[in-house]
Amino acid sequence: MLNIGGLTTGIVIDHIKAGGAMDIYSYLNLEKLDCSVAIIKNAKSNKMGKKDIIKIEGNLDIDLDMLGVLDHNITVNVIDNGSIKEKKNLQLPEKVVNIIKCKNPRCITSIEQEIPHTFKLTNKEKGIYRCIYCEQSFKE
Amino acid sequence: MKHLISPLDLSVTELDEILTLAEEIIEEPKKYSNVCNGKKIATLFYEPSTRTRLSFEAAMLNLGGSVLGFSSADSSSASKGESVADTIRVISSYADICAMRHPKEGAPQVAANYSSIPVINAGDGGHNHPTQTLTDLLTIKNLKGRLDTLTVGFCGDLKFGRTVHSLINALVRYENINFVLISPEELKIPDYLRKEVIEENHIPYKEVKVLDQVMPELDILYMTRVQKERFFNEEDYIRLKDSFILDGKKMELAKEDMLVMHPLPRVNEIATEVDKDKRAVYFKQAEYGVYVRMALIMKLLEVAGC
Numbered sequence: 001m002l003n004i005g006g007l008t009t010g011i012v013i014d015h016i017k018a019g020g021a022m023d024i025y026s027y028l029n030l031e032k033l034d035c036s037v038a039i040i041k042n043a044k045s046n047k048m049g050k051k052d053i054i055k056i057e058g059n060l061d062i063d064l065d066m067l068g069v070l071d072h073n074i075t076v077n078v079i080d081n082g083s084i085k086e087k088k089n090l091q092l093p094e095k096v097v098n099i100i101k102c103k104n105p106r107c108i109t110s111i112e113q114e115i116p117h118t119f120k121l122t123n124k125e126k127g128i129y130r131c132i133y134c135e136q137s138f139k140e
Numbered sequence: 141m142k143h144l145i146s147p148l149d150l151s152v153t154e155l156d157e158i159l160t161l162a163e164e165i166i167e168e169p170k171k172y173s174n175v176c177n178g179k180k181i182a183t184l185f186y187e188p189s190t191r192t193r194l195s196f197e198a199a200m201l202n203l204g205g206s207v208l209g210f211s212s213a214d215s216s217s218a219s220k221g222e223s224v225a226d227t228i229r230v231i232s233s234y235a236d237i238c239a240m241r242h243p244k245e246g247a248p249q250v251a252a253n254y255s256s257i258p259v260i261n262a263g264d265g266g267h268n269h270p271t272q273t274l275t276d277l278l279t280i281k282n283l284k285g286r287l288d289t290l291t292v293g294f295c296g297d298l299k300f301g302r303t304v305h306s307l308i309n310a311l312v313r314y315e316n317i318n319f320v321l322i323s324p325e326e327l328k329i330p331d332y333l334r335k336e337v338i339e340e341n342h343i344p345y346k347e348v349k350v351l352d353q354v355m356p357e358l359d360i361l362y363m364t365r366v367q368k369e370r371f372f373n374e375e376d377y378i379r380l381k382d383s384f385i386l387d388g389k390k391m392e393l394a395k396e397d398m399l400v401m402h403p404l405p406r407v408n409e410i411a412t413e414v415d416k417d418k419r420a421v422y423f424k425q426a427e428y429g430v431y432v433r434m435a436l437i438m439k440l441l442e443v444a445g446c
Contacts, residue, residue, distance in 0.1 A: 106265045108244040112223050115250055123336075133246020134267055137332065 007079045010035075010057040013067065014075045018042050021052035027070060027099075028062055030054070048073070066099055068092045069119075069138075072127025094121050096129065100138050107134035142440055143252040143259045147273040147306045152313050154439075155277065162278050162428070162435040169202065172434065175443050176205035182235035183209030184227070184251075185262070186218055186242040191404060191426065192262050192271070196239045199433035203443075208235060225254040232256040237441055239271075240264075258440040266300045272403050273306040274436060275429040280360060282428065283399055283421060289316040291357050295384050296322075296364035296409055298329040303403040304364055305333055312341040319345035320354045324380060327366070351384050355393035361386070363402045363409055363422075387411040394419065401425055 016024060021039045030037050035058040045051040067074050068090035076088040101117045102109045109115050109131070119129040119138060129138040143149065150158070165172050181200040183193050188211065197207045210216040217227060224242070228251040231238055238255070240248045241262040248261035263269040281287050292311060294304045298321055308329075311317050319338060321329055328347060329338075338345050348354055355361075363386055368377050386400065391414055402410060402422040414420050 104245065106245045106267075108224065108242070108247040108250055108264075111244060112225075112250070114223065115225070131246065133249045134265075135246075 006082060007055055007057055008082050009059065010055065010079050011060060011064075012077045012079060013054040013056070014051070014077065015045070015048060015073050016052040016054065017071050017073065018048070018050035018052055020071055021054055023070060024052075024054060024067065024074075027066070030056065033058075033060075064088060065091050065093055066096070068127060069096050069099055069129060092121050092124060092127055095119070100129065102131040102134065102136060102138075104131065104134050104136040107131060107136060109133060141256075141258055143248075143255070143261075144270050144436065144440065145249050145252055145259070145261045146268050147270040147310045149270070155274075155310070158274060158432065158435045158439055159278050159281050161438065162274075162431045163282060165431050165434050166282070166428075172203060172438070174204040175438060176200060176203035176441065179203075179205040179237070179441060179443070180235040181205060181207050181209075181437065182231045182238040183207060183211075183262070184216070184231065184238055184240045184242075185209065185211045186213040186216065186240075186247070188212055189241055189263065191429075192241060193239075195426070195429045196260075196262065196271075196433055198430050199437055202430065203434055203437060205236075205437075209238075224250045227251075228255045228259070237437060260436065260440070263302065266302050268306055269302045269403075270306060271429070271433055271436065272303045273310050274432040275425060276303070276307050276362070276401060276403075277310060278428045278432045279401060279421060279425045280399070283424075284359070287311070288314040290314075290359045291318040291320065292360045292362060293320040293322055293354060293358040294329075294362045294364070295351055295386070297327045297366045297380075298323040298364070299327045300367065301364040304329070304362065307362065308333060309337055312337055312343050317343055319343060320358060321345060321347045322349070322351050322354060322384065323347075324349060324384075326376065326380060351386070352390055352393060355390055355398075356395065358394065358398050361394070361398060361400050363400065363406075365402075365405065365407050365409055385409055385411060386414055388413045388417070391417055391419070 038055040040053040042050045043053055064076050077084050078086040097116050097118050118132045120132050122128050122130045183196050185193050200207050224247050232255050237258045239260040239262040240251055242264050245265040245267035247264050252259040298304050366380055398419050400420045
């Protein structure tokens with residue numbers, strides 16, 4: 001088992017679908033941060049079988065709710081003084097603009113680049129977002 | 141100002157108002173022959189369609205209005221790279237209402253976001269075709285006398301057939317509806333429609349691969365064409381195009397008052413021998429399309445008499 005040291009201050013993004021950590025890494029622009037970032041891929045999970053985890057050191061000012069749009073199973077723990085200060089419940093926004101892109105090749109957004117990629121939350125329980133133009137689900 | 145982009149943009153009450161108005165127009169068309177005097181409809185057709193475009197134009201002319209527009213992307217500024225958003229901003233100052241057909245899904249929604257006149261979706265790729273749905277509902281209501289308590293069979297291309305998707309979405313809002321979905325494995329109804337629309341609304345349904353065995357159960361048989369333009373791969377199209385053909389022999393198995401509907405154009409999925417059967421109502425259906433578009437135009441323009 002690979003061991004990664006605990007954080008004193010920072011956040012742990014847990015229960016990322018296995019293989020999804022790099023998408024989250026890019027979305028949060030973590031490559032631009034100066035602090036330590038650990039990406040753990042394919043960690044064992046009782047709930048999910050395999051999962052990815054990202055640990056980020058330091059205080060971050062980012063809109064974590066957007067993480068739920070990318071993967072609604074994600075949990076976020078805020079660490080302070082070596083212990084969990086807060087378990088954040090990600091609130092899924094009703095509407096997201098230019099965060100995720102429609103992948104449907106038949107969608108109007110595939111040929112007209114200036115159209116804002118807009119998605120609406122259509123199923124809160126399952127975290128399903130649909131493109132407002134072609135209604136394709138983001139996860140399909 | 142209201143647009144019609146998806147069949148679900150209209151509540152059941154609004155739908156009923158449009159269908160009732162359409163039935164009044166059928167009864168007394170002359171009464172409505174001048175209600176849109178001085179009004180113009182722009183038909184913006186980015187892909188070819190004879191029936192739908194002419195149906196919109198006939199509807200507006202029947203109401204005393206006039207028409208302008210284009211019938212292919214080649215003859216519009218789209219060929220110069222103009223966006224849908226820019227086109228509609230300009231057209232808004234030329235016409236009072238517009239009907240848009242576009243090969244890309246969601247294009248009419250983009251237009252509605254930027255338009256100052258009502259936008260009617262006249263078909264966007266394999267996605268929605270709400271005025272076909274209105275046509276289908278008017279046909280059923282007028283010929284069956286009801287929109288509830290019906291067993292409706294859909295046959296052919298249920299995967300890409302937008303008319304099927306739209307009609308299913310509209311019918312689940314009525315009581316006692318049953319669906320029978322008849323298609324080859326490759327052209328089955330999309331998962332989201334089965335789970336989020338049919339099952340979510342607790343509509344009894346079954347999926348079968350043979351038309352004959354279910355014919356006696358049906359009140360309505362909605363036939364569809366397997367469309368070449370919906371396939372990326374020509375081989376798949378050729379393999380599946382003749383999947384289900386309705387002929388006189390199969391019609392013998394059907395109820396006396398079953399209706400055979402088809403959004404047209406038909407290729408070979410309904411043998412021409414079926415045309416003379418009184419239960420074949422697809423040409424009547426095309427006629428109803430004009431009446432329901434007249435009612436819709438009146439409703440969206442909020443002209444007197446509706």
